[in-house]
Amino acid sequence: MEESRDVKQLIGKTFMKIADAIETGSFATKIKIGVTVLGSEHGVNNVVSGAEYAAKKAKDFDIVLIGPKVDTKLEIIEANTEEEMYRKMENAIDEKYIQAAVTMHYDFPIGVSTVGRVVTPGIGKQMFLATTTGTSSMHRTEAMVKNALYGIITAKAMGIENPTVGILNLDGARQVEKALKQLNSNGYKINFAESIRADGGAVMRGNDLLTATSDVMVADTLTGNLLMKMFSSYTTGGSYEGFGYGYGPGIGDGYNRTILIVSRASGAPVIANALEYAAELVRGGLSKVANTEFGKVKEAQFNQVLSSLTKEVKHxxxxxxxxxxxxxxxxxxxxxxxxxxxxxxxxxxxxxxxxxxxxxxxxxxxxxxxxxxxxxxxxxxxxxxxxxx
Missing domain, CATH: 3.30.70 (Alpha-Beta Plaits)
Incomplete structure (x- = not known):
């Protein structure tokens, strides 16, 4: 009953906006991005402050808080527990009342992982970390190949038509490189980055992390998560994440919700940036880009390439x-x-x-x-x- 009432309220608000548009003659509607309020290690006010700061800068999107009533001019979808908050967030997305949401401590299904966005300290260049939370696959090497695709999808949705891709020098990096080059040969074109180190190649060193040699840096999720924490809190001692755009959107084959992750340690600046990141992805048509790229890569025998990595090691x-x-x-x-x-x-x-x-x-x-x-x-x-x- 409660969920039905929530949905009716959301639909009612939507019809009110349509009526306003008819009356004013303007049918241009802003993007709406939700942000959940409960769960931050820095308190509710930290999240609200980040949202209010983003709202002041935002020109073409509105922000909706999801959580308990607070003193703010922002719209609130009221929820008083984390369970209720996540449920109402998902309902609002599924009913298209909001187009995306920023949240923390959210469980994605296996096969979905998030692409983080940082600005590197070396030369102040943007880089996408693929991936930073969630699990793309149970098999590490297979997961990293999927992570590369997820990073490409995100970068393209952000307006980078032909993003460069680098593979962090971790265990399995050469297998990942071989698989990606096979996909490239099969017709799914990948723009491999070249390391700044003298021996070059698409396998990236630590130096390449600091200079953002590639638009997309591929790693396993746990390493990506660690890197995100380092990039976001290297000047604060670790307890407060003050830089970057958060851990990014969950990407996966057939996954249609645009949900971006921040950490419980993320400060107001990161929350504000994450909301901007979400709006940019919505404008860039993330879901459409994902569907297109998954279609293209499957034509390049994506599943067969993945199977070749896992056939000898499956449980x-x-x-x-x-x-x-x-x-x-x-x-x-x-x-x-x-x-x-x-x-x-x-x-x-x-x-x-x-x-x-x-x-x-x-x-x-x-x-x-x-x-x-x-x-x-x-x-x-x-x-x-x-x-x-």
Whole structure:
């Protein structure tokens, strides 16, 4: 009943705006970007201050707070708990009352990860970190190949027609480079960056991070998350993220919500920048760009290239034909499972007759189960060896 009432209120507001447009003769509507208020380590006022600062600069988008009533001129969708806040945020996006949202501590499904945006201290150049939260794949190398695509999508939505792509020099970087070059040969054109170091190449060194040699810097998500924290708080001691545009939009095949992440440690300047980032992505048609790029890369045998990276290392349990039990409300979260075991954990619970969903929280992989079956689920996972007691 409450959700139905919320939706009706949103629809009512939309019709009021249409009526105003008819009366004034102006049908140009501003973009609306939501921002959730609860959860910041720096308090509600920190988020509100960032939103109000962004609103003062904004010329073609409005900001909607989602959270408890506060003293502000900004519009508020009232919510008094984090659970209610996230639900109303998702409803507002799905009903198209807002076109995007900025939030923190949000769980994306497996296959979706976020592309952060920083301005590097070396020469003050913008760079996209692909990716910074979430998990694109259970397999690290496969994930980094997907991350490259997610970074390209984001950069193109931001108006960079042919972004340069560099691969951070991490374990698996050469495999990622080989896979991306295969896609390039198959017809999905990738503009590889060239390292500033004497030996060049598309595999980037630490120096390239500081100078933003590439528009898109590809890394595994945990490394990207660490880099984002370093870039955003290197002058503050780490407790307050004061620079950059946040951890960015969640990108994934078939994922249609434009939800951008900031950290619980993000300060008002980052929140303001994240709202601007969200508006730019909406203007740039992020969802349309994503659909186009996924279509192009699949024509270049994307899935076959990914399969070649994972066919020898997939978990044995992934080959078992285990069907999920009937769906239940799954709100209880189990953490502490290694990313390589998350699929096995999900299927282990299914095999025991417990409905479970895998996902990725801000601190790592998670399994969601029905609250009444939480203890039983833990026992099953501990017994199977995928979770330590």
């Amino acid at each position: 044995e349990s992934a080959e078992e034909d285990i069907k999920a039990p009937p769906q239940e409300v799954a709100t209880a979260v189990i953490t502490g499972i290694d990313v390589m075991d998350i699929e096995a954990a999900e299927k282990t619970l299914w095999k025991a007759g417990i409905y479970a969903e895998s996902g990725m929280g801000c601190t790592g992989p998670i399994i969601k189960v029905n609250e009444l079956k939480l203890d039983q689920s833990r026992e099953v996972l501990v017994k199977s060896g995928v979770l330590t007691d």
